[in-house]
Amino acid sequence: MQQLIKRLQQLHYVSEEMQQHLESQFTRVVLPKNEFLIEEGKICRHLYFLEQGCLRGFYNLDGKEITHWFGFENDFVTSFHSFITQDPAVENIQLMEGSILWSISKDALNKLVDQHREAERLLRIAYEKYYIRLEGRFVNSQFRTAAERYEKLLTETPEIIERVPLGYIASFLGISQETLSRVRSRL
Template sequence: MKQLFEHLQFFYQLTKEAQQALEASFEHIVLPKNEFLVTEGKICRRMYFLQQGCLRGCYNLDGKEITHWFGFENDFVTSFHSFITQEPAVENIQLMEGSVLWAISKEALTALFNKHHDIERLVRIAYEKYYIRLEERYVNAQFKTATERYENLLLERPHIIERAPLGYIASYLGISQETLSRIRARL
């Protein structure tokens, strides 16, 4: 829990009362590798703080898994569309390593928003950071070559290359594993 609150201070400083209320609302969870936090077709009712481990968000498209994001230590993770709208998720979130997480339910978070406006501000700032990452990812996918996307990954998020299988990385970059191997060989 200490790691969570140290991380939150980078976003916004909570009052002591808000911090205590938030702390009481989180549940500690330890899950093994390959476990799913969210599965498509089910409503995502929790947001998670990833204390230790890594995971990926993926879609099934015509029987093929497409990895579209990764989460690592100190990331907030959820199926944001499902969590916010309370509609069934269209994605899966799978652990790539055994992980330690802190979970908070949608109901608990909404109740905290109503009582502690600094928590609402904190989560808004976290959502903004998520949106910026999403937009950067979109721009990379639309306007950069496969080689440029891989080079950007090497520069901006090398930990993905160190911890994710090549098949997931290729899918994330929108290329085949063979193309990724050729790019890596050239570089």
């Protein structure tokens, strides 16, 4: 829980009173590798803070898994569209390592926001960061070569090579594993 509080304090001031409310509302969740946090077709009712571990978000398209994001320590993760709208998720979120997460339900989060102005600000900042990452992924996929996308990925998350299978990395970059191998051999 201290890692979550520390991360929130990096984003915005968190009062003692709110820290106590956070501790009473978040639940520690320990899940094994390959477990699904959310599956397409189900409603996502929780927002998670990833304390330890690694996960990926992916879509199924014509029987093929398309990875569109990764989550690592200190990330807030959820199927944002489903969490916000309470519509069934169109994505899957799967753990790639055994993980420790902190979970809060949408109802508990809404109560927290109603009780603490700083919680509303923190939530807004978290959503802004999510949007910026989303836009960055779009720009990356549309305007950069495969080699540029790979180099950027390594710059931003150098540990990804040790933690994520190359097939998922290739999918995330929008290229085949063969193309990724050629890109890697040239670098």
